[in-house]
Amino acid sequence: MDIRAQVSMVFHLDKCIGCHTCSIACKNIWTDRKGTEYMWWNNVETKPGTGYPTTWEDQDKYKGGWVKDGDRLRLRLQGRTEGLGNIFFNPNLPTIDDYYEPWTYQYDELFNAPEGDDQPTARPISLITGKPMDIEAGPNWDDDLGGSPIYASNDVNLEKLTEHEREQLNEVERLVFFYLPRICNHCLNPSCVAACPSGAIYKRGEDGIVLISQEKCRAWRMCVSGCPYKKTYYNWATGKSEKCILCYPRLETGQAPACFHSCVGRIRYLGLLLYDADRIQETALADEADLVMAQRRIIQDPFDPLVIHAAKANGITDQQIAAAQNSPSYKFVKKWGIALPLHPEFRTLPMLFYVPPMLPVLGKMKDGIYDSSAVEGMGQMLNSLEKARIPVRYMASLFSAGNEEIIREVYRKNIAVRLFKRAQRVKDISAAEAQEALEIGKTTAEEAEAIFNLTSLPTMEERFVIPAFAREEAIEQSLDPYTHKPAAGFGYREAPARRW
Amino acid sequence: MSNTFLWAVFPYIAVALCVFGGLYRYFHDRFSFSSQSSQFLENRMAFWGSTMWHYAIILILIPHVLGFLVPGAWAALIADQTRLYVMEVTGLALAVMATLGLAILIVRRLSNARAQSVTSVMDWVLLGALGLQVVMGFWIAFFYRWGSEWYLHTSVPWLVSLVNFNPQIQYVTAMPLPVKIHMLNAFVILALFPFTRLVHIVTLPLPYLFRPYQVVIWNRKRNVPYDAPTGVASIGPDVPYLRRG
Numbered sequence: 228m229d230i231r232a233q234v235s236m237v238f239h240l241d242k243c244i245g246c247h248t249c250s251i252a253c254k255n256i257w258t259d260r261k262g263t264e265y266m267w268w269n270n271v272e273t274k275p276g277t278g279y280p281t282t283w284e285d286q287d288k289y290k291g292g293w294v295k296d297g298d299r300l301r302l303r304l305q306g307r308t309e310g311l312g313n314i315f316f317n318p319n320l321p322t323i324d325d326y327y328e329p330w331t332y333q334y335d336e337l338f339n340a341p342e343g344d345d346q347p348t349a350r351p352i353s354l355i356t357g358k359p360m361d362i363e364a365g366p367n368w369d370d371d372l373g374g375s376p377i378y379a380s381n382d383v384n385l386e387k388l389t390e391h392e393r394e395q396l397n398e399v400e401r402l403v404f405f406y407l408p409r410i411c412n413h414c415l416n417p418s419c420v421a422a423c424p425s426g427a428i429y430k431r432g433e434d435g436i437v438l439i440s441q442e443k444c445r446a447w448r449m450c451v452s453g454c455p456y457k458k459t460y461y462n463w464a465t466g467k468s469e470k471c472i473l474c475y476p477r478l479e480t481g482q483a484p485a486c487f488h489s490c491v492g493r494i495r496y497l498g499l500l501l502y503d504a505d506r507i508q509e510t511a512l513a514d515e516a517d518l519v520m521a522q523r524r525i526i527q528d529p530f531d532p533l534v535i536h537a538a539k540a541n542g543i544t545d546q547q548i549a550a551a552q553n554s555p556s557y558k559f560v561k562k563w564g565i566a567l568p569l570h571p572e573f574r575t576l577p578m579l580f581y582v583p584p585m586l587p588v589l590g591k592m593k594d595g596i597y598d599s600s601a602v603e604g605m606g607q608m609l610n611s612l613e614k615a616r617i618p619v620r621y622m623a624s625l626f627s628a629g630n631e632e633i634i635r636e637v638y639r640k641n642i643a644v645r646l647f648k649r650a651q652r653v654k655d656i657s658a659a660e661a662q663e664a665l666e667i668g669k670t671t672a673e674e675a676e677a678i679f680n681l682t683s684l685p686t687m688e689e690r691f692v693i694p695a696f697a698r699e700e701a702i703e704q705s706l707d708p709y710t711h712k713p714a715a716g717f718g719y720r721e722a723p724a725r726r727w
Numbered sequence: 728m729s730n731t732f733l734w735a736v737f738p739y740i741a742v743a744l745c746v747f748g749g750l751y752r753y754f755h756d757r758f759s760f761s762s763q764s765s766q767f768l769e770n771r772m773a774f775w776g777s778t779m780w781h782y783a784i785i786l787i788l789i790p791h792v793l794g795f796l797v798p799g800a801w802a803a804l805i806a807d808q809t810r811l812y813v814m815e816v817t818g819l820a821l822a823v824m825a826t827l828g829l830a831i832l833i834v835r836r837l838s839n840a841r842a843q844s845v846t847s848v849m850d851w852v853l854l855g856a857l858g859l860q861v862v863m864g865f866w867i868a869f870f871y872r873w874g875s876e877w878y879l880h881t882s883v884p885w886l887v888s889l890v891n892f893n894p895q896i897q898y899v900t901a902m903p904l905p906v907k908i909h910m911l912n913a914f915v916i917l918a919l920f921p922f923t924r925l926v927h928i929v930t931l932p933l934p935y936l937f938r939p940y941q942v943v944i945w946n947r948k949r950n951v952p953y954d955a956p957t958g959v960a961s962i963g964p965d966v967p968y969l970r971r972g
Contacts, residue, residue: 355844431944463845464845
């Protein structure tokens with residue numbers, strides 16, 4: 228048993244209102260520099276939709292993640308020797324057009340235009356070439372199903388649906404969408420790390436944050452191709468790859484990452500998980516239908532004395548163990564089992580989990596009429612999942628590698644919590660019916676109460692349980708400061724610019 | 728005098744610039760120690776240009792270096808007429824390929840606005856020097872046949888004399904102008920090495936073939952040494968100021 232700590236995130240999609248405040252908070256702090264304008268370390272996608280970069284989930288096109296090859300894992304991208312062979316030209320690199328060409332406007336023309344009959348206009352100019360350009364795509368070009376005949380209908384996850392189901396999604400009465408905020412998953416088995424020829428990408432041992440060393444990066448861009456979530460980005464101006472750093476400077480000072488802190492819907496939770504690093508390989512090799520369960524199994528019980536002992540032997544501090552015991556991620560992912568990884572079939576063991584959104588549960592039933600009588604019997608409400616506007620199969624394609632039973636279990640439990648609270652507060656449901664719902668949802672009154680509390684009423688301290696972190700540049704932890712001081716002088720910072 | 732400078736002094740200056748300039752840049756500006764790829768901005772021409780250029784120029788450089796390092800073995804190799812023909816024809820074909828690849832790369836940086844925006848002055852200097860070099864190389868291969876043979880008796884003895892710090896410039900001073908340009912320009916390119924994107928040659932990531940897939944770095948010392956049954960390597964403690972370079 229090799230117990231390690233991992234910062235893990237939970238996004239509660241039911242609460243996401245798609246306001247993009249997280250994206251803006253991140254952009255203002257990290258990616259407003261030249262070469263990073265097109266990057267959105269945090270982005271919010273509309274589902275169904277093609278996402279950013281366009282159709283990123285299509286690994287036949289982008290070749291990200293791992294493939295199970297017998298009892299071995301191999302990168303879908305390439306073998307090691309093949310990787311060196313592709314070093315002069317990366318055949319699976321998305322280009323700027325797969326994202327969008329960043330632009331600004333010539334605002335000064337609004338003031339400097341000569342007097343005339345027409346209103347002056349501010350022309351869009353490219354932030355790459357500085358020349359006027361036609362805007363053909365942008366971040367969230369398909370926000371809220373905009374242009375859905377082109378975008379939403381090309382969602383890779385729709386391939387799993389029947390023709391009939393896909394047609395229904397296009398009916399105006401049945402239109403439905405939800406938001407999917409995405410950041411780096413800080414995976415346990417990251418394929419960006421494995422794909423990097425320079426060894427520049429690494430996972431921090433203490434908390435599992437995945438970082439790219441800007442000094443070691445040599446711009447081979449294999450991480451961009453290797454990451455199935457397309458969450459490493461190539462900075463074309465500095466010739467370095469960059470990615471979400473989970474705001475480690477904020478975490479190290481006890482603050483939540485900017486996108487978490489600024490989240491208007493308070494959908495984001497952050498906490499520590501303890502996991503067994505010896506089982507990474509076997510977990511990543513699980514059968515497709517078992518991937519979600521395998522990922523739950525690798526997460527260890529932070530109250531188990533054996534786990535605590537092994538964690539301490541590995542140098543995990545008492546504060547970290549306490550944080551893991553109090554972790555909202557542990558509750559959502561393992562204890563309650565209602566948060567699921569995004570596309571576990573990529574086999575990178577992502578450490579960002581999603582509570583799937585409560586869909587408009589009811590779709591059109593027959594003859595174009597919503598049959599509201601189905602809601603009255605609570606058993607029927609729970610079983611109406613099959614008639615949900617977005618088919619369960621679609622959610623299974625996103626969150627459980629196709630295992631629909633896991634999705635149903637999550638939904639039954641979430642519906643049970645709602646019925647239980649409705650019986651308490653609105654009182655139009657009998658206690659017996661609420662009890663029946665709890666049984667179908669395989670939960671209890673106490674658990675439902677706890678889920679309700681952490682979902683609806685959590686304080687900042689309950690949403691973000693941040694232990695004392697090992698600082699990225701804290702020299703005390705590896706070297707005597709008095710030895711270090713004369714060797715290093717003041718600071719290490721250099722401008723990330725190319726002078727040659 | 729000028730002959731002495733060109734053939735007996737300049738090569739040493741060029742090599743010194745290459746070695747010490749390269750070391751200086753490696754230790755003091757490792758951030759920029761790479762080629763700044765623009766494939767992300769322009770994909771199509773980059774494929775044809777970069778692939779053709781790199782593979783052709785590497786295959787051309789190998790015999791150049793072999794003839795210098797092991798002239799005896801090289802002479803034995805081309806002693807057979809058929810092998811000499813094969814060598815010459817292959818060389819000529821590769822020269823065409825390299826010239827074509829480089830031409831595509833030059834046209835790409837001239838014609839594509841996005842590629843232009845990440846092209847520096849030194850990139851143009853380097854492209855000019857490399858262009859001159861491959862065109863001259865092709866010229867020599869075409870008009871001064873059997874270079875794989877006479878190279879051993881002209882340039883190689885001169886290069887060996889340079890290595891021995893006893894420059895014998897008479898081996899090369901009587902050579903035709905294109906050959907002279909080719910030889911001198913080779914040293915110009917060496918001198919340009921630390922000041923251009925050429926530094927990426929020495930960053931070939933061979934350790935990738937042998938390292939574990941996963942890289943884990945611990946900021947503090949771990950209490951327990953960790954063997955890597957899962958293919959997870961522990962490197963560290965990684966001291967920040969050593970990592971900085």
